[in-house]
Amino acid sequence: MTDRQLMTGNAAAAWGARLARVDYIPAFPITPQTEIIETLAAWIDAKEMPGRLVTMESEHSMVTAAGAAAATGVRVFTATSSQGLLHAMEMLYTVAGWRVPFVMTNVSRGLASPITLEPDHNDIMAARDSGALQIHCATCQEVLDTLLIAYKLAEHPAVRLPVIVNLDGFYLSFTREAVELPDEQAAAQFVGDYDPGANALRASQPVSQAVAVLGSGLYSYFRYEMHLAAQHALAVYDETSDAFAKVFGRRHAAVESYRMDDADYAFVMIGSFATKAKSAVDRLRANGVAIGLVRPRLVRPFPVAALREALGGLKGVAVIDQNLSNGFGGILHGELAAALHGFAPSPPVIASFVAGLGGRDITLEEFLGIADVVRQSADTGVTPPGRLLYSDQELREVRKLQAVAAVERDELGAGP
C-alpha cells in the first residue's frame, strides 16, 4: 500500500533527509528554508528519528561543521537559501575540495540588493563553480526522491562530492502537493549504510586532511581530480536514477523531455516554473505548434550529451533563465549555447529570455509570445537579442509607487 500525503516542498526535503537516515544536521534558519530544519528538529526531539541537529551561528559555520563532520565519518544533511548560501560560499568551495559527500538543500530565493524573499536562481547559480553538484527539482515528489538519489550520488566512491538539491522558494517550498512517501526500509536499503571511505578521523589512523599545497602542479592535480569526479557523476547519476526507478517506480532522468517527440521547438527551463512551461506546451500543441519542454535536472555536472540528444535537429530553442548575470544575460542560455555549439545538428536559433526574477510570474501569454518569437526567428534565421520579460503594466505600477512616494515626500516637507 502506498502512503500518499499532502506536504510542502520543505516537508518533502525533511522527509528525504529522514529516510536517508542522516546522522548529523548543522543548521541555521533563513526564509524560505526554515521549515526544513524545524521539521527535522521536531522529529529528533520527539525521537521519531535518530540523529543530532545543532544550530550554528551562521551558514559559513554551518557548512564548515557539515564538511568537518563528513570528514570525520558521518552522514550529513543541511539546508539554506539565498544570502545564506552566499555567506557559506567560501566553505562550499572549501569542503567540495575536501571531497566530502553530504547533501544540502537550497531553497532558491533572489539575492540582495534589493533584499527580497521571493525566488529566482541567482543564489544557486552563484554556487555553480563551487565543485558541489546541483540537482534542480520541479515538484515536491521530486524533492523527496532526489534527496535519496543525491546521497547515493554524493557517496559513490568515484564521486565523493557534496550535492545540492535545489527547490524554488514559495512556489515549491510552501506549496502542498500529494507526495508518495517511500517505504522506510526500501529507502534505507536504496541509500545504504554510510561508508566514510577515506574521509575518517580516528585516533588509531591519524591523517592530515585538507592540507596546503605549494606548487601549481599539485593544485591543478587536485582541481582536475574534482572536475573528473564531477564528470563521472553523470554516469553515476544515470545508474542511480535507473536503480531508483526500479525500486520506486518513478524515473527522474538527468534531463526531462516533455512532448519532445517530433518537436521543432523547445522551451528550456529548470525548476518549478518549468511546470508552467508544460501547460504552455499543451496549449501550443493543441494549436498545432510542434513544441516541447526540455528541463535539465542536473546542472552540475552539466548533462551535455543528453541535452544534445534532446535538442539536436530542432529549428529553434527558447532558454528561459530565472537568473541574470548582469552584463551578460541568462546563465543557462550561455551554458546551453556552449554545449550545443559546433555540434551537428545544433539548432540554428538558441534565443535567450530572462524572466521570473524575484518570484515574478511567467504568464501563459508570455510563454505563447516566446514561442512566437522563436518560430519567427527560425523562419528568418536571425537569432533575436536577449529579452528581459517585463510588462507595461508592471512598469506603470512602479511609476505609480514612485509618484506616491514623491507626493508623500513633498507633502511632509522632507524633500530637497
Next chain:
Amino acid sequence: MTTPDRHIERMKDLPSTHLLGSGTALCAGCGGLQALKEAYDILGRKTVFVNAAGCMTLSSVYPFTPFRGSWLYTAMASAPAGAQGIRDALDILKETGRLAPDDDMDVNVITGDGSANGMGLSATSAAIDRGLDFLYFCYDNEGYGNTGQQASAATPHGARTATTAIAPGHAGIKKDLFSIWAANRPAYVATVIGAEPLDLAKKIEKCRTIKGPKLIIALAPCPVGWGFDPERTVEIGRLAVRTGIWPLKEYIDGAITHTHKTKSRPPVTDYLVLQDRFRHLFEPRRNDGLIADIQCRVDAYWDAVD
C-alpha cells in the same frame, strides 16, 4: 577528556621526547611553534587539530605533516565550527557503536591572533555558547604574521607593523581577548608563553581534565614580524612576562588567578628595546611620552590585580 598519565609539577616532569615533527616551512625562532610544540607533548597524539588560515597552516604542506595525530585545515573564520562538526561526529559514531572508545580524540582548534580576534571571534563565541568540548589554542604574534605582519586587533599600542609603519606606530590598543572570551563564561581560559614551559604545561594538563570550552592564548614572539634575531625568542618571551606586559593567568569558575607574580617588574623598555617594531621609541629621539604611556598601562593593570 582523557586522564593525563603524568602529573607536572617541576621542569623535570616535562616530557623529554617530543611529538611535533621537524622540517616544517615555519620561520626559525617562531614563538608560536615553540608554544605549540610544548603543548602538543602534553595533549598527545590522540588529538585532531582544526586550523584556521595563518602561519600554522604552513605546518602541513602536502604530502608532509609534522603531526602524529590528525589535522584538518578549514578557513580563516570558522575553525571552531570545524571543531563542532568533528566533536559531534565523533560523539555520534561512539553512541552508535561505530567508533571504539579508544579511537576517540580530543579536538583542538589552532589559529593565530588575526582569526581569534577578528573574523573567527563569532564562531568561537558560538562554540562557547554551545558548550563545545574543545581546546582553542591561539598563537598570538600580535599581527597578521603570515602575510607580513600587518596590524591586527592584537597589535600592541605603538608597535610598527607593515600597515602602521610610520612612528608612532599602531594607534590602537591590544584587544583584551582573554576578557572577551572569559565574559562568554567558558570552562577555562588561560594565557601562556613558550618561554615559560612549566606554566604552559601545567595549564594544558589542567585542560585535559576539564570538559567544555577551554581557550588558551600563547604570546608568540615573532622574529620576522617583531624584528629580532631568532636566538632571542626565549629571552623576549621571558621579558614579556617579567615586565608585566604579558600576564600569565587563568580563568576558571568565574575567577581569575595570576600564575606568575613578582614583587618587582623591570621597566617595559627592557622588553621594547630588543624589537625593531619599537625602535622608533628610542631612535632617533627617545619618545618618553609614548614609553610612559605603555608603562602606565602595565602598571595600572598590575595595580588593579594587587
